[in-house]
Amino acid sequence: EQSHPLGRLWDIDVICPQNGQVGRQSLGESQRRCLLCDEPAHACARSRRHDTDLVVARVEQMIDAWFARD
Template identity: 35%
Template sequence: MKQDLLEKVLEAKEERATYQKQLIDNYQLPLVSLTLNLPGGYFQYTGWENVMEKAVIAIDKAFDNDVMFKDTRVGKWGPEGFWVIDQLLENVKIGTIRIEDIHPLGRLFDIDVINKQGSSISRRDFHIKARKCMICNHDALDCYVGKKHTGEELKLKIDEMIDKGLEKGW
């Protein structure tokens, strides 16, 4: 069962990377790629559609008239969105960090910015600290790699975040 899940996740990543490369090759502009931070699969969370909708609205609003191409869909491993943005790469990354950090549901958004060479730009490239764990506020990557929280703990916390975030009405 776990192997099937891993294979699906890897297939989805490969499919997404191929699509991203096509968009970058076609437009030669920064690419914003959105997925949701919903461990265990989006289908486990009621309200995922609303979370995705809020993320799409936030990205649309942040880049307004500079969107050259947009596509949202449910891929092999969940909802995803793609925007080609006609702005400086640095401005795009700062804009997406702002969305992730300020939006009430932003912690559930995984917004990558990809340059013309196909490389993802990280917060560290801007001397900005990595994202914090949803549960304990330590470095999220450390908690993920160290498996410090159970799937049940994460699900409960995310369900709570979705409920509170949707209440705020952004």
């Protein structure tokens, strides 16, 4: 997720048979940040802070930049 420019676009849940879901905090990772405003992503998603069209445009911009590289 952090080593690839498009890694922020993936949200993969990891579930351990013995302990359940493995969260970012249990791995020592910081919480995800919003693609648009850099606030905690869960807060923006929960409150629907940003128009869907803006989020889609940012994702498309990131993908376009990846494919336009050298």
